[in-house]
Amino acid sequence: MSGKTLYDKLWDAHLVRQQDDGSSLIYIDRQLLHEVTSPQAFEGLRLAGRKPWRLDANLATPDHNVPTTRTEREIGVEGIEDPISKIQVQTLDDNCDEFGITEFKMKDIRQGIVHVVGPEQGATLPGMTLVCGDSHTSTHGAFGALAHGIGTSEVEHVLATQCLVTKKMKNMLVRVDGQLAPGVTGKDVVLAVIGEIGTAGGTGYAVEFGGEAIRSLSMEGRMTICNMAIEAGARAGMVAVDQITIDYVKGRPFAPQGEQWEQAVAYWKTLHSDDDAEFERVVVVDGAAIKPQVTWGTSPEMVLPVDASVPDPAQEADPVRRQGIERALQYMGLSANQPITSIQLDRVFIGSCTNSRIEDLREAAAVVKGRKVAASLKQALVVPGSGLVKQQAEAEGLDKVFIEAGLEWREPGCSMCLAMNADKLGSGEHCASTSNRNFEGRQGFGGRTHLVSPGMAAAAAIAGHFVDVRELMAS
Amino acid sequence: MRKFEQHQGIVAPLDRANVDTDMIIPKQFLKSIKRTGFGPNLFDELRYLDEGQPDQDCSQRPKNPDFVLNQARYEGASVLLARENFGCGSSREHAPWALDDFGIRVVIAPSFAEIFFNNCFKNGLLPIVLDETVVDQLFREVAASEGYQLAIDLEKRVVVTPAGDRFEFSVDDFRRHCLLNGLDDIGLTLQHADDIKTYEQRRAAVTPWLFPAAH
Numbered sequence: 001m002s003g004k005t006l007y008d009k010l011w012d013a014h015l016v017r018q019q020d021d022g023s024s025l026i027y028i029d030r031q032l033l034h035e036v037t038s039p040q041a042f043e044g045l046r047l048a049g050r051k052p053w054r055l056d057a058n059l060a061t062p063d064h065n066v067p068t069t070r071t072e073r074e075i076g077v078e079g080i081e082d083p084i085s086k087i088q089v090q091t092l093d094d095n096c097d098e099f100g101i102t103e104f105k106m107k108d109i110r111q112g113i114v115h116v117v118g119p120e121q122g123a124t125l126p127g128m129t130l131v132c133g134d135s136h137t138s139t140h141g142a143f144g145a146l147a148h149g150i151g152t153s154e155v156e157h158v159l160a161t162q163c164l165v166t167k168k169m170k171n172m173l174v175r176v177d178g179q180l181a182p183g184v185t186g187k188d189v190v191l192a193v194i195g196e197i198g199t200a201g202g203t204g205y206a207v208e209f210g211g212e213a214i215r216s217l218s219m220e221g222r223m224t225i226c227n228m229a230i231e232a233g234a235r236a237g238m239v240a241v242d243q244i245t246i247d248y249v250k251g252r253p254f255a256p257q258g259e260q261w262e263q264a265v266a267y268w269k270t271l272h273s274d275d276d277a278e279f280e281r282v283v284v285v286d287g288a289a290i291k292p293q294v295t296w297g298t299s300p301e302m303v304l305p306v307d308a309s310v311p312d313p314a315q316e317a318d319p320v321r322r323q324g325i326e327r328a329l330q331y332m333g334l335s336a337n338q339p340i341t342s343i344q345l346d347r348v349f350i351g352s353c354t355n356s357r358i359e360d361l362r363e364a365a366a367v368v369k370g371r372k373v374a375a376s377l378k379q380a381l382v383v384p385g386s387g388l389v390k391q392q393a394e395a396e397g398l399d400k401v402f403i404e405a406g407l408e409w410r411e412p413g414c415s416m417c418l419a420m421n422a423d424k425l426g427s428g429e430h431c432a433s434t435s436n437r438n439f440e441g442r443q444g445f446g447g448r449t450h451l452v453s454p455g456m457a458a459a460a461a462i463a464g465h466f467v468d469v470r471e472l473m474a475s
Numbered sequence: 476m477r478k479f480e481q482h483q484g485i486v487a488p489l490d491r492a493n494v495d496t497d498m499i500i501p502k503q504f505l506k507s508i509k510r511t512g513f514g515p516n517l518f519d520e521l522r523y524l525d526e527g528q529p530d531q532d533c534s535q536r537p538k539n540p541d542f543v544l545n546q547a548r549y550e551g552a553s554v555l556l557a558r559e560n561f562g563c564g565s566s567r568e569h570a571p572w573a574l575d576d577f578g579i580r581v582v583i584a585p586s587f588a589e590i591f592f593n594n595c596f597k598n599g600l601l602p603i604v605l606d607e608t609v610v611d612q613l614f615r616e617v618a619a620s621e622g623y624q625l626a627i628d629l630e631k632r633v634v635v636t637p638a639g640d641r642f643e644f645s646v647d648d649f650r651r652h653c654l655l656n657g658l659d660d661i662g663l664t665l666q667h668a669d670d671i672k673t674y675e676q677r678r679a680a681v682t683p684w685l686f687p688a689a690h
């Protein structure tokens with residue numbers, strides 16, 4: 001018999017019950033909650049007269065709707081100008097208070113994007129099953145955890161039962177060999193992988209990212225990669241536990257301590273795929289060949305290296321794909337064969353659960369330091385992922401670097417990643433964004449999103465158009 | 476949950492791949508704390524020419540005449556025909572809520588994104604995977620005849636065309652059972668509360684740090 005994959009191990013450890021009809025009951029160790037996908041779940045509990053199964057497994061924070069300007073933020077929930085957003089954030093506060101769930105409220109320094117907050121607090125641990133009503137929950141798989149997004153009905157189900165009814169996924173390994181070139185980051189790796197396997201390439205799979213390039217990445221780089229597993233269609237992405245994982249977790253507020261720490265570490269060290277484990281699909285990528293990536297279209301798979309040119313639909317044989325390219329070019333206001341570097345930008349957004357951690361901010365700050373944002377730009381925003389990331393960045397003086405270069409330094413939240421708050425694109429505007437989705441209208445009605453790494457976004461802010469970040473690093 | 480046994484209805488063809496949940500229901504409508512009322516904003520950016528706002532009266536907004544759901548021949552459609560990877564992107568359950576509120580009962584596509592697929596079953600909506608060639612055929616037939624309807628039988632797991640072509644589809648037994656009987660799966664899971672407690676005890680002995688309150 002062949003060995004087990006990391007996913008097999010996590011699955012087996014959480015199997016409560018195998019049902020006759022082929023579905024399984026899986027135990028959930030941690031649920032993260034935010035204001036957008038939880039109100040109807042709490043309402044469902046109330047209507048059915050149910051209580052949460054376990055309070056200590058839940059952790060909440062508002063992120064999607066919160067304003068990022070200091071004036072609005074200082075007042076707290078009352079300061080949210082949009083009345084509908086205010087109700088939603090207030091509803092999360094009320095629900096958490098009513099049911100007794102720990103919440104980092106708007107004025108708490110620990111507030112931030114759920115997928116930044118969980119790992120930062122050690123609320124995300126290796127070997128856990130972790131869910132959240134948000135598809136980018138795949139982020140937490142970077143810790144050797146089984147983590148994926150769920151819908152609101154399932155949020156209610158987990159609140160009420162601490163379990164999920166689900167089916168086992170298939171195993172896929174994405175192996176990134178070799179060492180990444182300087183200036184090439186986790187974001188470029190994951191965009192290149194999505195370009196290779198497509199936005200549905202991972203559907204039905206739990207994807208483990210392995211190989212030398214992944215092993216060499218920091219936890220933050222690994223989180224960026226797992227974060228976007230969902231953009232390849234995979235609900236869950238994961239990376240095996242190693243010393244880098246363990247060092248990152250150590251000492252965080254929710255992490256085990258003392259004797260339990262030793263016990264946990266011993267267990268965590270078993271969380272990797274066995275040498276003889278079998279994967280239904282293996283994709284091998286040459287990490288050393290990856291260049292900085294830029295998306296040109298309206299799906300994350302529409303991605304190319306920065307030195308390439310926008311595709312020509314006339315060259316595409318498949319009619320559905322050709323139509324897709326034509327539609328994307330039209331929406332994006334681009335012409336066939338136009339070099340990526342000729343795309344002029346209106347705004348730059350550095351933030352989101354993909355790239356708003358301290359290393360991302362350092363990477364961007366290093367590029368803009370001593371330079372000025374292009375005069376043609378309407379706005380360049382830097383939105384840290386949490387209050388603690390913001391505090392750390394300020395302690396390092398990064399806020400000053402950004403402000404001096406002409407970027408805006410904001411309060412933590414999802415912000416322009418999905419533009420539910422006031423930060424959004426105008427119709428027809430091009431944005432270099434470190435977020436994860438370039439769908440039509442995602443960052444604002446008619447807005448045109450190009451996904452890039454923090455360094456690439458910073459370089460684009462300086463140049464006013466796309467440019468290979470490595471050119472700015474060299475000079 | 477509403478039961479789903481059989482359904483017959485007008486088919487609306489949405490001829491594009493990778494329809495994402497942002498497209499199905501844009502973010503500004505996710506601020507609602509309710510499960511209902513999303514129908515007027517289903518496919519908001521495709522359906523209207525202006526930018527929609529929450530709590531707005533949509534009846535006065537300028538409609539995009541090219542969009543399929545605005546065309547008279549598809550009025551009252553309850554079956555949506557789409558291309559591959561339907562429902563990708565965000566996990567928002569507001570997407571099936573919006574489809575449901577609009578009156579869609581069945582979505583047929585060659586493939587679906589998983590979270591969306593799963594969310595449909597929780598809301599009495601049936602997503603059906605049919606072979607790409609079959610989907611192609613259905614697109615052709617819809618285009619050719621106005622008022623084209625499909626009949627769906629979940630018990631028999633079959634889609635029947637007006638000409639009498641029968642296309643079988645597969646669906647998990649558990650999901651089919653819940654949908655046919657309109658069952659609330661929280662209630663079903665709680666029937667196994669003892670199994671859950673046994674698991675917790677067993678697990679707390681191996682990974683005590685995951686059960687802080689038990690100590």
Ligand code: SF4
Nearest residue numbers: 136352353414417418
């Ligand atoms: S930052 Fe963007 S992708 Fe991440 S949780 Fe917030 S809205 Fe979702």
